[in-house]
Amino acid sequence: xxxxxxxxxxxxxxxxSITLALAxxxxxxxxxxxxxxxxxxxxxxxxxxxxxxxxxxxxxxxLNNDQVQGIFRFGCRxxxxxxxxxxxxxYEGAEALDDTGSTAAIxxxxxxxxxxxxxxxxxxxxxxxxxxxxxxxxxxxxIAGVILNNIKGGSHKAKAVAAIxxxxxxxxxxxxxxxxxxxxxxxxxxxxxxxEGSGRGDFDARIDTITNMIGQYVDLDRLQSxxxxxxxxxxxxxxxxxxxxxxxxxxxxxxxxxxxxxADLFDILATCGVKTVPFSPVHDRLPDxxxxxxxGGYPELFTKELEANDRMREAVREISRNGTPVxxxxxxxxxxxxxxxxxxxxxxxxxxxxxxxxxxxRGETRMPAKRVVSYVEGTSGPDSPMGSAPFRGHxxxxxxxxxxxxTKFSYTLSRGIGIRDNLDGAVSGNTIGSYTHLHPVASxxxxxxxxxxxxxxx
Numbered sequence: 290x291x292x293x294x295x296x297x298x299x300x301x302x303x304x305x306s307i308t309l310a311l312a313x314x315x316x317x318x319x320x321x322x323x324x325x326x327x328x329x330x331x332x333x334x335x336x337x338x339x340x341x342x343x344x345x346x347x348x349x350x351x352l353n354n355d356q357v358q359g360i361f362r363f364g365c366r367x368x369x370x371x372x373x374x375x376x377x378x379x380y381e382g383a384e385a386l387d388d389t390g391s392t393a394a395i396x397x398x399x400x401x402x403x404x405x406x407x408x409x410x411x412x413x414x415x416x417x418x419x420x421x422x423x424x425x426x427x428x429x430x431x432i433a434g435v436i437l438n439n440i441k442g443g444s445h446k447a448k449a450v451a452a453i454x455x456x457x458x459x460x461x462x463x464x465x466x467x468x469x470x471x472x473x474x475x476x477x478x479x480x481x482x483x484x485e486g487s488g489r490g491d492f493d494a495r496i497d498t499i500t501n502m503i504g505q506y507v508d509l510d511r512l513q514s515x516x517x518x519x520x521x522x523x524x525x526x527x528x529x530x531x532x533x534x535x536x537x538x539x540x541x542x543x544x545x546x547x548x549x550x551x552a553d554l555f556d557i558l559a560t561c562g563v564k565t566v567p568f569s570p571v572h573d574r575l576p577d578x579x580x581x582x583x584x585g586g587y588p589e590l591f592t593k594e595l596e597a598n599d600r601m602r603e604a605v606r607e608i609s610r611n612g613t614p615v616x617x618x619x620x621x622x623x624x625x626x627x628x629x630x631x632x633x634x635x636x637x638x639x640x641x642x643x644x645x646x647x648x649x650x651r652g653e654t655r656m657p658a659k660r661v662v663s664y665v666e667g668t669s670g671p672d673s674p675m676g677s678a679p680f681r682g683h684x685x686x687x688x689x690x691x692x693x694x695x696t697k698f699s700y701t702l703s704r705g706i707g708i709r710d711n712l713d714g715a716v717s718g719n720t721i722g723s724y725t726h727l728h729p730v731a732s733x734x735x736x737x738x739x740x741x742x743x744x745x746x747x
Contacts, residue, residue, distance in 0.1 A: 290368055291516035293433070294401045296326075296375030296392045297408075298419055303438035303465070304406040305332055308374040310503035311512065313339035313496065315370055322368035324361065326392045327376035328664075328683035328726060330549040330585070334483040336374065339496060343552035347373070347399075350383045350390035350664050351681045351731040354398045356528075360553060360730060361399055363529050365521040370513075373401060379423060379430070383664050390664065393430050402433035402517050409449050410439035410467065417452035424457060433515040436463040436507060462515070463507030482548050482586075528733065529556045535564035537744050540578035544569035546595060547620055549585030554729040554736070561740035570595060570624065575604035580614035580743030583621030585726060589656050589688065590636075592629050592644035605647045614674050614742045615649070615720040619686055622708075622715070622722035625649040626690060631656050650715055650722060652692035660687050665705030665713070665725045669735060673699035673714060674721045676738030682725040690715075690724070700725060 295311065297304035308323075309332075315321045316339060323336035323344040328351065333344035345364045347357050365371050375392030382391030396403050405423060409416045416437065424432050435453055440446045450461045483492060539558060541550070547570060555565055568576045570583070571594045583605075588595060595602070605625070609615050617625050624646050630653055631642040646654070665682045669675050680700075690708050692715055700707060700714030700723060707713030707724055714723040719742060729736055 290365060290370060290519060290521070291513065292365075292371035292373070292399070292401055292519050293512070293516040294373040294375060294392070294396050294399075294403050295406065296379045296396075296403055297377070297406045298423065299378045299408065300381075302378075302406045302408045304375060306499050307406055307436060307438070307465070307503055307507070308372065309335050309339060309496065310500040311507065311509075312336055312372050313500040314504050314509060315372065316340050319369040320367060321370045321372055322364050324364060324371065324373040325376070326373065326395050327390070328728065329376065330551075331482050332374060333552070334548070335496065337552070338483045339500075342368070345552050346728065347395050348390065348728060349388075349394040349398065351683070351728040356730050357395065357398045359527040362521040362525060363527045363556075365519075370516070371519070371521075373399070379403070379405065380426060388427070393427055396430050400517070402431050402515055404434045404436060404462070404512065404515065405432050406436045406438055408439050409437045409445070410441075413445060413448035414452045416449045417456040420453050420457045420459065432457075432459055434460050434462045434512070436465065437461060438465045439467040440464045441467065460511060460515075462511040465503060465506040468502055528730065529553075529560060532559050533562045535559070536562050537580070537740065538564045538566050538578040539740070539743060540566045540568050540576050540581045542570050542581070542583040542621065543567040544571050546571050546588045546591040547584050547586040547624075549618070549620065549726070551729055557729040557733050557736050558740065561737050562744075563740050570601050570605075571598060574600055575608070580739065581605070581608070581616070583615065583617040583624060585619035585621060588620045588624050589629060589631060592631065592642065595624065595646065596644040602645065602647045606649055609649045609717060609720040612719050614739060616674065616739055617720070617722040618726050619684070619724050622690060622724060623654040623688055625720070625722045626652050626654045626692070629654045629656070649717055649720055650692055650696065652690065652696070654688050654690050656688045658687060658689035661685065661706055661724075663705045665702060665707070667700050667702035667705065667707075667713065667725070669714065670699045670701065672697065672716060674716070674719050674739055674742055675699075675714075675732075675735040678732070678735050678738075680725075680727060680732050680735065682727045682732070684724045684726065686724055
């Protein structure tokens with residue numbers, strides 16, 4: 290099979306819409322496995338939709354090289370092409386003086402050629418200087434080709450292409466004009482995960498718009514010629530391969546309000562002898578299970594619907610009180626508070642809006658609040674339903690969870706903010722709610738501990 294990594298010179302370069310279109314176009318004749326660098330849920334939801342295979346995340350802050358390579362090998366099984374989308378600029382990462390958490394680190398860990406998307410708005414010859422700088426900044430990263438974005442016209446394209454190919458000795462395989470229709474379509478898609486779309490026909494139409502436009506300006510044959518022939522060792526064991534017969538069930542909240550899950554979670558749970566049972570806090574009754582996971586998402590957009598399903602809220606509160614294990618991340622944490630308060634002006638509202646939530650934790654969620662985007666590092670204590678372990682993860686939220694002063698916390702953070710004062714992982718019995726998103730491979734031991742706790746409750 291063949292593989293390549295698509296990245297940008299900066300955030301906003303257009304790499305997301307370009308990678309999405311390339312995945313869709315290549316999937317017409319090939320089995321394409323997509324990957325996304327970094328801790329992200331929204332871009333993978335679209336890449337999975339167009340490739341019809343689960344998109345998998347690769348992040349060198351939370352994962353070591355063996356784990357990155359194991360996920361890559363497992364994901365590539367049965368595929369013809371592996372397409373990896375980078376995050377932000379090629380060299381942006383967690384630190385200033387090393388590439389941990391960056392796209393460059395993943396390119397080196399997997400030894401993949403890189404196609405650099407450069408926003409060439411208002412520049413021509415300077416585009417070559419940008420590419421040259423990226424080439425020399427880390428010689429271990431091999432930039433194999435360039436796609437120019439935001440090209441104004443023929444003269445603009447000709448000058449930029451000639452400069453890059455002369456000074457940088459790499460081919461320009463695409464030059465995409467600035468198109469307002471594509472900008473609007475991508476901006477809309479970028480707001481919500483694919484699954485959440487109330488009418489995915491509209492979403493599919495927007496994806497088609499992006500794909501058709503970009504397909505006119507990128508040479509797919511030249512792109513494939515730059516790809517590296519790889520042999521991902523499909524028979525080499527990975528941590529996903531030993532799957533026992535399931536003997537416990539874990540309910541997983543999965544609907545338009547809760548859908549932030551890494552694809553690897555379901556594979557990791559399967560290795561723990563878990564059968565996952567999807568359910569909707571918006572529409573369903575709580576299914577019978579030995580434990581429950583309520584992931585992140587946008588519950589703030591569905592407060593009235595969540596409040597209206599009072600049977601679900603009461604059932605979640607009851608099973609938590611009875612000691613059934615519950616693990617909740619971010620949006621799931623918000624759902625477990627007593628109420629959600631949306632301030633005046635939120636989504637254009639004229640008044641403050643308050644909706645009842647589950648009440649597992651005494652306190653409330655307030656929105657909007659300070660935007661928090663950060664890697665997280667910390668330790669899970671012995672009272673945690675996830676077990677005692679060091680961990681790394683990610684937090685991304687616009688909300689503030691205010692809990693009672695007597696709340697117990699099982700996570701102590703050395704990096705990140707958490708719920709308050711660098712504490713996260715609020716605990717009530719066998720229920721834990723946190724702002725921290727864990728990568729299921731990096732934290733596989735914690736999920737195994739949670740599964741064992743569920744097993745004890747049989």
